[in-house]
Amino acid sequence: MHLRFRVFAEQVLIASNIFILFLLLFESKLVIPAWLQTIGRMHPLILHFPIVILLLAMLLEFFRFQPEYSTNTFYKNFLQGLLLIGSLFAAVTVIMGIFLSQEDGYEGPTLTWHKWTGAGIFFIASIIYWIRNTGWYKAPVAKVSAFITVVGLVMTGHYGAALTHGSDFIWEPVSIEKEMAAVPLDQAVVYTNVIKPIFDQKCTSCHNPDKLKGELILSDPASIMKGGKSGKLLVPGNPQISLLLQRAHLPMDDKKHMPPSGKSQLTLQEISLLTLWVKRNADFKKKVTDFPEKDSLRILAAAYLLPAEQQEEYDFPAVDEAEIAKLNTDYRTILPLARESPALAVNIYNSASYSSKQLDELSEIKKQVIALNLNKMPVKDADIKSITQFENLHKLDLNFTDVTAAGLKELSTLKHLQNLTLSGTKLGLEDFKGLLPNLKSLKTVAVWDTKLSAADVEQLQKASKNLDIIGGFKDDGKSPLRLNPPQVKNSSTIFAQSLALNIKHPIKGVDIRYTMDGTEPDSISSPLLDDKTVITKNETIKAKAYKKGWYGSEMATFEFFKSAYVPDSSNLLAPLNRVHQAEGAKTFFDKKLGVIGANNPAWANNWAGVRDNDMVFVSEFKKPITISSLGVHYMIEEATSIFPPDLVEIWGGSSPDNMKLLTKFKAPLPKKGDTPSLKTVEGKFSPQTVTWIKVVAKPNGKIPDWHSNKGKKALLLIDEMFLN
Known part of the structure; x- marks a missing residue:
């Protein structure tokens, strides 16, 4: 090494020791500007240089006093230069690491150990x-020094690695595989044995007590429910507005997409499990x-837990996950049937958008x-060809x-068809007699709620002994199923004077019992809903289905909601939020109610x-x-700072210039x-x-102190007003 360069490098090394010692002593007072944060983020890029160089230098140092090397001038000078370069690279790496550690999300004992062992090596x-x-520097000292440095590098x-990938990164796949394989299905807890392993594999490397990215921890239930810097992570029962699923569905190039680009991504099966878990109220204890x-x-969940060796084997290859993702739409989901299985399950939703084209598009898989x-899709006989x-x-x-x-009958070409459900179709006894013998591989067929009587089902079962015909559910106390909740079929739940309730159930012969007093309806004393049930004022209907x-x-x-009057014209006197424009002033009397999750562009229009x-x-009303x-219909969503109106004023009169205050009222604030x-x-x-009427709705100008955005202005969202 050139003497002048070595002297300069040695001076830089002395200065680096002083500077790093200063940074460590006064770290708590450091304020890192943005341009230095950029330098700090280069820490992972450069850290491999000092590791390799110092490992090589320590290996040479360990054997330095061997007779064949102790008098070798080249060996001595090369080792001296290698150690100097390794120390300087270590200095740069430590400085970058200290800068990086000042960003949000880095704290905890793992960071402390990483920082001090790294600085100690330098x-x-x-x-x-x-x-x-x-x-006095002899062979024993050299060997001990080299050994300590190598141990420090390993630590x-x-x-x-624990900071970046999690503390059990190396053994995690094996431990998770054992955990899933070991637990019997009847003992498996959804969170512990399904959801937590997903978090552990894909999320906790960045969201743990030692690496608090976004101030979010995903390693325990309490922290999961607490959420992070951006608010609540999930809303039990409502995956559409849960940040956990919103971030997972963002485009890969979006900086808020989670897991971030470059990290192992959630599979479609894992996203579906998380979505269903949140939809089922994100319960941490249910089996x-x-x-x-x-x-x-x-x-x-059962498919996810099933060990690979117990899964059915197929003679076709797996489809690339990116290809499956392209074929998924809002009304068609494609998921692996089980973990590590090439078999796929397809579900198609929304009868209004259904066509056989949705099946034909799947020819590649x-x-x-x-x-x-x-x-419940409007499938016709002509669509059977697409199914086959x-x-x-x-x-x-x-x-x-x-x-x-x-x-x-076209299904006879499907040589592997084992399970067929035809419940709710218009098939009768003769139809099934002609159909079932042609479906040679069939093992079960569901025929309840068809034209078949109990005697017809029994007759078919006797004629098809190798076929399990599911003809309904007898009240034997052994295996009854739960009915789905009833559904409202009225075109709008807002009416002018009166409304005949149209609440139905898709299964024939179901009784719908209801109440209007807030109590839960029962199967005996609660009134039976029929086509003659009419309401004439605001009502909350609680309904249950029984059979x-x-x-x-x-x-x-x-x-x-009753809203007797609709203005002939309406005009805004103040601008609306840029995102939530809806239909301007027409929004308030268009009989269209919004849904929770208005910060999602797909739902902001109401x-x-x-x-x-x-x-x-x-x-204005053309006639008095x-x-x-x-009444004012509004949203509350604490996580996104959507609060009720602070004050509503109603003005009325015979002209725009001749109006008086009719009333003013407040809405109650939500609790934390x-x-x-x-x-x-x-x-x-x-x-x-x-x-003429004028409505003034004032947003909350100061969010309560218990909120993360305390003191700031709240967002006010209104979708409808009811004038009576």
Whole structure:
């Protein structure tokens, strides 16, 4: 090494020791500007240089005093230069690491150990460089020094890897595989044995007590429910507005996409499991078998837990996951049937958007599709040809479709079809007699709610002894199923004067019981809903479905709102939020209610919003009307700082210049931890005859102190007003 360069490098080494010591002593007071953060983020890029150089230098140092090397001038000078370069690279790496550690998300004992072992290596390497030519520096000291430095390098690398990938990164795949394989299905807990392993594999390397990216920890239930810097991670029962799923569905090139680009991504099966878990209220204690046998979460979780060696083997290759992702749409999902299996299950939703084209588009994966769900789709006989392209189909669901026996005969070409569901179709006894003998591989067929009587089912079963015909569910107390909740079929839940309730259930013969007093309906004393049930005012209807031989459904709650008057024209007097424009002033009387999750662009169109100014509009009626109340329908979503109106003023009169204040009222503030909800607040006043009204809704100007955005302005979102 050139003498002048070596002297300069030695001076830089001395300065580096002083500078790093200063940084370590005054680290808590450091404020790192953005340009230095960029330099700090180069820490992972350069750290491999000092590791390699110092390892090589320590190896040479360990054998330095061997007779064949001790008098070798080249060996001595090369080692001296190598140690100097390694120490300087170590200095740069330590400085970058200190800068990087000042960013949010880096803290905890693992970081402390990584930082001090890394700095210790640099100081030891510097000391070795300065003392190695003294008279007392002999072979034992050299060997001990080299050994300590190598151990330090290993420890620093270990703690660095723990920060980046998690503390059990190396053994994690083996431990998770053992954990999933070891637990019997009847003992498996959904969170512990399914959801937590997903977090451990894909998330906790960045979100743990030692590496708090976004101030979020995903290693324990309490921290998961607490959320992070961006708010609540999940909303139990509502995956659409849960940050966990929103970030997972962002485009890969979006900087907020999680896991970030370059990290191992969530598979479609894992995303579906997380979605269903959140939809089932993100329960941390429920077992897999606590859910009904036909529940989607139970089916997927069971497949996820099934050891690979117990899965059915197929003679076709797996499809690339990127290809599957391209074929997934809002109304069609494609998922692996089980972990590490090439077999795929296809589910198609939304009857309004269905066409056989959705099946034809899957020609590239036709060999891999072994399960197809077309329940409640308007499937015709002409679509059967598209279905028969899936030559390896094992399971086909055609419940409540429009197929006939003539079209179903085409299924005889499917040599592997084992399970067929035809419940809710219009097939009768003669249809099944002609159909079933042609489906040679069939093992089960579901025929409940068809034209078959109990005697017909028994007759078919006797004629097909190798076929299990599921003809309904007898009230034997052994295996009844739970009914789905009833559904509201009214075109709108907002009405002018009166409304005949149209609440239905897809299964024939179901009784719907309801209440209007807030109590839960029962199967005996609660009134029976029929076509003559009419409401004439705001009502909250609680309804449950009942049928003999079935468990009663979960309770469904429907809100109906009376709005007697619609203005002939409305105009805004103040601008709306840029994102939440909806239909301007027309939004408030268009009989379209919004849903929770308005910060998602797909759902923002029904909400009018303001933050920095009042929401103000005037409406005109061509003929005078007499009013006595106005209700405001708004959203509460604590995580995104959406709060109720702080104050609502109602003005009315005969002209825009001749209006008086009719009433003003407030909406109650939510409490910390309240779940997102839709609420209505109403202002009442003595009857007034008006041709013009003005509404002023003021957003909350100071978010409460318990909120993470305390003191800031809240967002106010309103989708409808009810004028009576």
